[in-house]
Amino acid sequence: MRKIFITFFSLLMIFSTAYGQKKKKNNPLDNAAIAYLDKSFGTYDKLQKLIWSHPELGFLETQSSGDHQRHLKENGFTVEANLAGMPTAYVATYGSGSPVIGILAEFDALPGLSQDTVPYRKPLVEGGNGHACGHNVFGVASIAGAVAIKEWLQANNHAGTIKVFGAPAEEGGGGKVYMVREGLFKGVDIVLDWHPATGNGVSVGTGTAILMVDYVFRGVAAHAAGSPDKGRSALDGVEAFNYMVNLLREHVPISSRIHYVIVNGGEAPNVVPNYAKVSYYIRSPKRDVLKQLVEWVGQAAEGAAKGTQTTVESEIVAGFYELLGNRTLSELVQSKLETVGGVKYDERELAFAKEIVKGLNEHDSILKQVETVIPLAEEKPSWGGGSTDVGDVSWNVPTVSFGTATFVPGSAGHSWQNVASGGSTIGTKSLINAAKVFSLTAIELYTNPQLVSEAKDEFESRRGKDFKYEPLLGDRAPALDYRVKK
Ligand SMILES: [Zn+2]
Ligand SMILES: [Zn+2]
The missing domain is CATH 3.30.70.360 (Alpha-Beta Plaits)
Structure with missing residues (x-):
């Protein structure tokens, strides 16, 4: 009870501070990036739903990767595709000079998890694919953030480079590892990563x-x-x-x-x-x-x-690889997440979420967590858990990951519930929040070079000066057909 009260109180503080700042000149949300995102809900709602409605499996994401690339090109990015032996991999670049900030984007779906945007089990295609890990939202938030950052660089005529790494086949194919092995992250100062989640927070777990x-x-x-x-x-x-x-x-x-x-x-x-x-x-x-x-x-x-x-x-x-954390970047992103705040359901979304929660035998009160930001946790030794190809990136460039509330709390990973909420406006709201966090973080890094050096110093000392990157998968070529039914 006490904990709930404190959380509620600190939330009030966050919102009232954010509201108060709006009136001040140095309101952190008063910039070209946030203004762009505030007027672009419709654009990104349409784009994420386009990718959601055509779920493609690892290394087969031709249309999804194409949708990303088209949007980035239309917004002034230079795009290189078909990289590191993977036809659907791409790197999109805007700007010049340092620091160079990279944002990771994913877009692959999962087999057997086709689902409509309804709060009960209803496959759109029996046995078909579905975006049960929310990578439709993941990738589109990353490109929305990158375009917003470009808007800011342009409006302020500021030096700095933004890159999007379109990484295929996160679900078992490990696209990012091949991109790292190919040297595509060379010259990148900081990598920002996120993942759709059931809450809003910075991830400090190192996984496996x-x-x-x-x-x-x-x-x-x-x-x-x-x-x-x-x-x-x-x-x-x-x-x-x-x-x-x-x-x-x-x-x-x-x-x-x-x-x-x-x-x-x-x-x-x-x-x-x-x-x-x-x-x-x-x-x-x-x-x-x-x-x-x-x-x-x-x-x-x-x-x-x-x-x-x-x-x-x-x-x-x-x-x-397991993930290598970076406290400097975690603290930075935490502060930006708190500025942006959580996801607020409208009546229709709340009714949908309540239905999902009911089916999971959870209590409605669990939904409160989408509106709050989880306090930054201490890093602890990992007890096990999942793995991600972001691990290899994190040992090559200082990297930070966070989540926003894309999925209805209580839902399991890789579930039909995630397909349903990720493909709805709940997914888009979390996407816009993630893009705002990317924007505020990047703006801070562009305008505060000291932070970039601190993050890099921490990175160097944590991985050790004798570190030499050797991919665990050796010199094998990408398993381009790992999702092709034989
Ligand atoms: Zn997944
Ligand atoms: Zn995922």
Whole structure:
């Protein structure tokens, strides 16, 4: 109760301060970037819904990437596309001189999560794709922020460069890693990142480093009843392997995460499978621990192959670093988030959100959190959790990530509820807020070079002077067909 009161009180302070500042000359919201965003709700509502209504999977986002590029070109950006071996990757640039600020943009969707903008389960296309991670909103907020920043640079005739990194296939393809490996982030001083969320806050979690590895077992096919002694089952190899991994779980650091699916376990029970494939995601908060885990899992695969007289080959599909935090930038973005404030539902949006909340067996009071900004948390050692290809960016350029309330509180990640709210005006409101946070942060960095050097000094000291970037995925080419049904 006390906590609620304090939160409410500090909120009042934030809003009243913001309101009070509006009357003053140095109102932080009185600039060309914010003015542009305030009059552009319709433009970005239309653009995010265009991408939402045509959800494309990783590396196949031709139309979505094209929509981004067109809008950026129309607004004076120079666009280079088809980069680092990925046809849908692009870098858009405006301005000149330093600092160079990069904004990350994503646009890939997820399979099987097609959903209409209604508060109950209703796929638009049965089994179709859907923007369940909100990347329709993600990418459009990033380009809206970049265009707003351009408006400010232009209006103030200010030096500085803004770049948008259109990064494909965040969901398992790891587009950003290839962009980093290609050197596309060289010369960038600061990277700003965000992600649609159920609340408004700066993310200080470092998540986990991940390696995604496919293991293919090969055996000998034979009639499973007539001549089983002539066969050697590749599926036995996979099963023995999985069993061993499930035993070793007990002995790995508790923050490790290991999960798998059998992608191919044979075709018919009366044929001894000569081919079987299992896909693993192996994660740890520290990539050095991760490398040891992957080695151990690899030994289990070899042991399983030996014991079943099959063979095994492995292939790294993708790999990401854990995130490297930057307190200087986190504090900066926190202050800008507090200036912008939370998302305010209108009556129609509130009715929609209440329906979603009801279906989740949550209480309406949970909706209050969309209007507030979460206080900046202390950084703590990661306990596990998800992974992102932003990790590799964060070890190459000082990076900060935040979230705004795109999704109805209580909704799970990658859920149909997220597709529904992300494709509505709730999604657009959160998008405009995110673009405002990008704008205010960039303006501060352009006008306060000291902050840029502080962020860079912190970055250098945290990653260590002997740091050398080596992508976890090695020298493999982008897995452009990882979402193509075979
Ligand atoms: Zn996702
Ligand atoms: Zn995502």
